[in-house]
Amino acid sequence: MEQNSENKVLSKASEERQVQHVLARYTRAADQLNGKAVADLFVPDGKVEVYYGRGGSRELLFVLSRQAEIENAMSNLMKPHPDRGWSHHTTHDHIIEVNGDHATIDAQFIRFDAVGESRPDNGWPEGTLGLMGKVTPTESGYYQPALQKISGEWKIVTLVILHDLTFAIPGK
Amino acid sequence: MEQNSENKVLSKASEERQVQHVLARYTRAADQLNGKAVADLFVPDGKVEVYYGRGGSRELLFVLSRQAEIENAMSNLMKPHPDRGWSHHTTHDHIIEVNGDHATIDAQFIRFDAVGESRPDNGWPEGTLGLMGKVTPTESGYYQPALQKISGEWKIVTLVILHDLTFAIPGK
Amino acid sequence: MEQNSENKVLSKASEERQVQHVLARYTRAADQLNGKAVADLFVPDGKVEVYYGRGGSRELLFVLSRQAEIENAMSNLMKPHPDRGWSHHTTHDHIIEVNGDHATIDAQFIRFDAVGESRPDNGWPEGTLGLMGKVTPTESGYYQPALQKISGEWKIVTLVILHDLTFAIPGK
Numbered sequence: 001m002e003q004n005s006e007n008k009v010l011s012k013a014s015e016e017r018q019v020q021h022v023l024a025r026y027t028r029a030a031d032q033l034n035g036k037a038v039a040d041l042f043v044p045d046g047k048v049e050v051y052y053g054r055g056g057s058r059e060l061l062f063v064l065s066r067q068a069e070i071e072n073a074m075s076n077l078m079k080p081h082p083d084r085g086w087s088h089h090t091t092h093d094h095i096i097e098v099n100g101d102h103a104t105i106d107a108q109f110i111r112f113d114a115v116g117e118s119r120p121d122n123g124w125p126e127g128t129l130g131l132m133g134k135v136t137p138t139e140s141g142y143y144q145p146a147l148q149k150i151s152g153e154w155k156i157v158t159l160v161i162l163h164d165l166t167f168a169i170p171g172k
Numbered sequence: 173m174e175q176n177s178e179n180k181v182l183s184k185a186s187e188e189r190q191v192q193h194v195l196a197r198y199t200r201a202a203d204q205l206n207g208k209a210v211a212d213l214f215v216p217d218g219k220v221e222v223y224y225g226r227g228g229s230r231e232l233l234f235v236l237s238r239q240a241e242i243e244n245a246m247s248n249l250m251k252p253h254p255d256r257g258w259s260h261h262t263t264h265d266h267i268i269e270v271n272g273d274h275a276t277i278d279a280q281f282i283r284f285d286a287v288g289e290s291r292p293d294n295g296w297p298e299g300t301l302g303l304m305g306k307v308t309p310t311e312s313g314y315y316q317p318a319l320q321k322i323s324g325e326w327k328i329v330t331l332v333i334l335h336d337l338t339f340a341i342p343g344k
Numbered sequence: 345m346e347q348n349s350e351n352k353v354l355s356k357a358s359e360e361r362q363v364q365h366v367l368a369r370y371t372r373a374a375d376q377l378n379g380k381a382v383a384d385l386f387v388p389d390g391k392v393e394v395y396y397g398r399g400g401s402r403e404l405l406f407v408l409s410r411q412a413e414i415e416n417a418m419s420n421l422m423k424p425h426p427d428r429g430w431s432h433h434t435t436h437d438h439i440i441e442v443n444g445d446h447a448t449i450d451a452q453f454i455r456f457d458a459v460g461e462s463r464p465d466n467g468w469p470e471g472t473l474g475l476m477g478k479v480t481p482t483e484s485g486y487y488q489p490a491l492q493k494i495s496g497e498w499k500i501v502t503l504v505i506l507h508d509l510t511f512a513i514p515g516k
Contacts, residue, residue: 014189014358027436086508093196110307118510123514133510136481164258336458337477338476342470343467
């Protein structure tokens with residue numbers, strides 16, 4: 001089986017897992033602030049709809065339309081990681097429904113931000129063995145992507161993001 | 173395939189994923205404080221057993237027996253979310269065993285509580301673009317449900333919850 | 345089906361899930377500080393490679409080679425849990441590739457540490473019903489194990505761990 005191409009290998013995974021992999025790759029690309037890699041997970045006219053709220057009362061914050069706008073927002077409009085900083089968008093408790101070439105995921109998400117301590121100029125003092133820094137949960141909510149299988153590959157058509165936290169717009 | 177009913181679609185998922193979906197739905201219902209939705213995931217005489225501790229030394233805190241008691245506890249005895257608040261019960265690293273019509277899950281859980289900042293009366297000040305508020309992990313432990321497949325649907329028979337944190341009962 | 349042995353039952357799960365179960369068992373063994381249980385998940389000459397950093401700039405911190413060294417490090421070199429303390433190594437957004445008898449996982453990880461409050465000598469005061477203590481995220485990064493199926497069981501050959509936080513070595 002070793003000579004199998006990656007495509008053949010991945011095609012053995014269940015449809016549900018293939019769909020879940022798309023969201024897993026989204027979290028990697030988002031943490032890398034790699035707009036191209038994020039946009040590639042969408043169909044050309046894909047959309048990101050960002051809302052405040054969880055229930056019937058959700059309030060639209062903004063929409064990103066088409067790959068170029070998604071790529072630009074992720075690469076240029078997100079706050080860069082601080083020195084020794086990184087983020088982890090993590091997703092949980094996926095409810096996945098696959099219906100032929102269409103699929104939906106409902107997932108919880110938590111974003112964490114990690115910032116490592118900087119090494120003191122004269123080295124680490126005695127008794128400080130191990131990991132130094134802080135990991136902080138900074139965002140939470142739900143990801144609800146709708147996907148379509150096109151030429152054998154699952155792509156995001158619309159990604160609904162529901163944020164728990166208040167979204168501030170200066171002067172509003 | 174589009175004409176498939178939801179039931180047919182879900183039946184294509186592996187038994188392990190169907191079982192995992194039950195726990196995913198439990199987290200949604202718990203975060204909505206929706207006792208009816210929680211109770212519906214159980215068999216009529218289902219049970220929730222809540223313990224302090226992780227190992228051989230676990231100590232029983234309380235038991236909820238039958239759907240009505242589970243529904244009442246979740247709808248009426250849980251602390252309501254504060255203004256602009258929400259919770260996320262998240263589950264991780266599931267070990268799932270399916271044996272015919274019986275299944276067990278061993279999952280880690282972390283509960284997060286999110287509270288959004290309230291918008292100042294005269295609007296957000298300059299420089300405050302983005303998400304405002306706090307996400308805090310508040311509980312952790314293990315969920316260990318035992319499930320049974322009844323008329324094609326997986327239901328929880330007993331949900332063992334192991335809490336890491338100390339459980340306070342006033343006067344005790 | 346009840347008479348099936350555990351092995352037969354587990355063999356019904358997809359290869360991807362069997363592979364994921366190995367990582368789930370790793371998190372359990374790590375949280376129990378059970379070096380023997382951790383080492384048993386590896387092939388006899390398995391390795392753990394621990395790095396600082398996430399991208400091309402990763403920096404090797406240390407390597408554990410063979411089961412005995414892995415077991416010893418986990419059982420004897422890790423900080424023990426404090427009183428009423430426990431940890432949860434949790435993993436997220438797995439990208440799993442199975443190619444015959446070989447497999448890889450790329451997973452995000454977050455470590456949480458929970459410490460329960462100690463019961464006051466004269467009991468809990470009025471108004472303190474419920475869970476008492478703190479849950480804190482303390483580490484984050486990526487687990488990237490490579491696995492091999494040997495005699496029907498998936499074992500870790502090399503576990504690459506990428507830490508986000510700075511690793512302090514006194515005097516360095």
